[in-house]
Amino acid sequence: MTTQPPSPGTSSPPHKRLKSSEATNTIDIISTNEFTEINEAPIKSSFLPDPTDIIPKASTSSLTKPNGEIKVKGKKNRKQKRNLPEKYSAQDVLFHDVRDFLGTNYVDELISKKEGLEWEAPEELKLYEEVTLTVGAFTVSGESLSLFPGTKPWAIITPFAHPGDKIRAKIHKHDRLCSFADLIEILEYSEEYRGGEGDRRKYPQNGCKYFGECGGCQLQPVPYPLQLLHKKRTVQLAYQRFSNLPQDILPEIQDTIGSPKQWGYRTKITPHFDAPPKWIQKQLKENGEEAAMNSLANGNGERKGWELRIGFERKGRPGVMDIEECPIATPVLNRKMTEERKRVQETIMSFQRGATLLLRDSLPNPNPIPTSDSPFSSETTSKVETEDHIAITNHKLSVYEKVGKYIFSFTAGSFFQNNNSILIPLTEYVKEAIFPVQETKKLKVKLPNYLIDTYCGSGLFGITLNEKFEKVAGVEISNDSIIAAKKNAELNGLKDKTTWLCGKAEDIFGGLDEKGFKGEKSCVIVDPPRKGCDEPFLNQLLNFKPLTIVYVSCNVHTQARDVGYLINESEIRGKEKNWKYVVESIRGFDLFPQTAHVESVAVLRLLEN
Numbered sequence: 001m002t003t004q005p006p007s008p009g010t011s012s013p014p015h016k017r018l019k020s021s022e023a024t025n026t027i028d029i030i031s032t033n034e035f036t037e038i039n040e041a042p043i044k045s046s047f048l049p050d051p052t053d054i055i056p057k058a059s060t061s062s063l064t065k066p067n068g069e070i071k072v073k074g075k076k077n078r079k080q081k082r083n084l085p086e087k088y089s090a091q092d093v094l095f096h097d098v099r100d101f102l103g104t105n106y107v108d109e110l111i112s113k114k115e116g117l118e119w120e121a122p123e124e125l126k127l128y129e130e131v132t133l134t135v136g137a138f139t140v141s142g143e144s145l146s147l148f149p150g151t152k153p154w155a156i157i158t159p160f161a162h163p164g165d166k167i168r169a170k171i172h173k174h175d176r177l178c179s180f181a182d183l184i185e186i187l188e189y190s191e192e193y194r195g196g197e198g199d200r201r202k203y204p205q206n207g208c209k210y211f212g213e214c215g216g217c218q219l220q221p222v223p224y225p226l227q228l229l230h231k232k233r234t235v236q237l238a239y240q241r242f243s244n245l246p247q248d249i250l251p252e253i254q255d256t257i258g259s260p261k262q263w264g265y266r267t268k269i270t271p272h273f274d275a276p277p278k279w280i281q282k283q284l285k286e287n288g289e290e291a292a293m294n295s296l297a298n299g300n301g302e303r304k305g306w307e308l309r310i311g312f313e314r315k316g317r318p319g320v321m322d323i324e325e326c327p328i329a330t331p332v333l334n335r336k337m338t339e340e341r342k343r344v345q346e347t348i349m350s351f352q353r354g355a356t357l358l359l360r361d362s363l364p365n366p367n368p369i370p371t372s373d374s375p376f377s378s379e380t381t382s383k384v385e386t387e388d389h390i391a392i393t394n395h396k397l398s399v400y401e402k403v404g405k406y407i408f409s410f411t412a413g414s415f416f417q418n419n420n421s422i423l424i425p426l427t428e429y430v431k432e433a434i435f436p437v438q439e440t441k442k443l444k445v446k447l448p449n450y451l452i453d454t455y456c457g458s459g460l461f462g463i464t465l466n467e468k469f470e471k472v473a474g475v476e477i478s479n480d481s482i483i484a485a486k487k488n489a490e491l492n493g494l495k496d497k498t499t500w501l502c503g504k505a506e507d508i509f510g511g512l513d514e515k516g517f518k519g520e521k522s523c524v525i526v527d528p529p530r531k532g533c534d535e536p537f538l539n540q541l542l543n544f545k546p547l548t549i550v551y552v553s554c555n556v557h558t559q560a561r562d563v564g565y566l567i568n569e570s571e572i573r574g575k576e577k578n579w580k581y582v583v584e585s586i587r588g589f590d591l592f593p594q595t596a597h598v599e600s601v602a603v604l605r606l607l608e609n
């Protein structure tokens with residue numbers, strides 16, 4: 001799947017809808033919450049030392065007051081809720097990170113005793129106390145893991161610190177085998193994991209002034225090659241932890257493909273803002289706009305003023321932080337953000353509820369607009385330079401993007417990959433994976449004639465790969481997206497070669513046979529949302545028995561689960577007739593540089609005797 005990680009600064013606050021009266025402000029809110037799950041998957045990464053090496057290093061830490069004195073007082077630990085995380089969720093991934101960090105034998109033995117000791121923080125580690133720590137590892141989600149030097153092995157998770165940093169952190173929550181802390185100060189900086197282009201200590205003009213507060217990016221100071229290594233390690237860990245497959249039947253995880261653009265790449269951002277509080281709205285009603293505006297800044301009697309903040313979620317705290325620019329968003333979106341912020345600032349009194357703005361990078365309308373009779377062609381359509389791009393803020397308006405020689409149009413509120421710069425490498429890679437140039441003979445693979453693009457969105461894979469196939473079918477649950485897929489097929493002159501169906505992904509299998517799509521001649525692309533596929537879909541996919549399955553995913557943990565299911569089930573179902581699927585390759589793609597998010601592509605091939 002190729003989904004959306006964090007809108008910068010995202011693990012978005014709940015989207016709030018405008019009242020219809022407010023809609024006249026023409027601020028568009030997004031209707032889907034596709035970003036909210038981005039900051040998942042923490043952990044120790046490949047470029048980190050083995051946890052056993054880390055422990056002695058981390059044990060130099062101490063529980064101190066800011067002045068270095070040992071501090072033991074504090075509020076009594078609150079009783080923790082003992083809910084276990086949902087499997088494959090971000091919390092579950094984090095638990096695996098902690099388990100690996102503290103030692104799997106130790107953790108498993110402790111839990112097997114069923115005494116609940118894994119929920120009990122060391123006595124001397126108090127909530128709201130400050131501790132000094134040496135960071136030992138990254139979590140998969142790009143936060144830091146440190147060992148608390150107390151009476152029992154215990155991890156502390158702190159954002160915005162890197163392995164090797166010495167930090168001061170304030171504990172705010174105890175959890176299972178770990179506590180969460182806010183970063184107070186970095187006392188010593190690790191040189192190994194810093195010094196990347198976005199490290200403002202080294203390059204004050206670069207990166208983002210909000211790094212360290214905004215919840216959007218986790219890895220900005222980390223040199224880019226190490227960011228890619230971290231993501232490769234994330235993919236490796238996901239398959240170790242969640243695939244339920246013996247590791248020796250999996251191929252070696254390949255290096256993560258980097259993004260051509262590492263800054264200014266993000267083509268969609270969704271800043272949020274809250275409406276003025278009720279007491280200011282009351283002022284507005286009773287005393288008019290001027291009085292209310294005064295209250296905004298200065299407060300009113302005993303009340304403090306209220307500050308309008310338009311931006312992204314603050315890491316570790318509720319509420320939005322005010323953000324003027326986002327260096328991972330495209331230039332046109334940053335220019336538009338300035339305009340939109342001004343507009344909201346000037347009209348804030350008309351909002352009774354907060355809202356989420358939508359800003360989407362688009363090419364200008366192509367000239368001439370392609371049609372099915374006169375399809376898009378780079379030669380005949382006017383050339384567009386980066387600076388000609390426009391920003392769309394109305395979620396119903398059409399956005400145009402080019403991927404190689406194809407043009408895509410979709411409504412601004414619907415799904416499309418958010419980093420255009422990597423879409424050619426991604427789609428070319430998928431094409432070459434299906435039709436390996438050199439190894440075809442060696443592998444004795446049968447090559448497919450038909451492509452089935454499941455979870456197809458507006459047709460990205462079906463359209464960009466079409467040339468290699470006799471015909472293409474796509475299925476997608478969103479009506480807006482399937483309308484876009486049909487239109488995109490027309491714009492690119494592919495109307496007769498393609499079939500698009502609106503429905504659940506598994507609905508496609510019922511009608512494929514009569515349309516002439518046989519499993520034995522097909523490749524199926526699977527690109528689901530973060531939660532992955534459900535079993536009815538996977539079972540029907542196995543019944544269809546395509547030659548090749550390419551599973552693209554923005555959540556490598558659910559991908560690993562689903563790939564494991566397909567491989568294990570195929571062993572059972574194919575036993576008598578001697579067929580099964582094998583995993584041919586697995587590789588990450590960096591659709592979101594500076595964040596810990598990784599997209600993963602797994603290629604499964606049918607083997608028959």
Ligand SMILES: C[S@@+](CC[C@H](N)C(=O)[O-])C[C@H]1O[C@@H](n2cnc3c(N)ncnc32)[C@H](O)[C@@H]1O
Binds near residue numbers: 477505
């Ligand atoms: C990660 S996006 C991929 C879209 C497309 N492949 C692309 O790269 O642009 C996942 C898509 O799956 C669609 N979807 C979600 N659940 C679905 C289901 N049960 N059946 C079919 N499509 C679904 C979503 O609407 C979304 O467009």
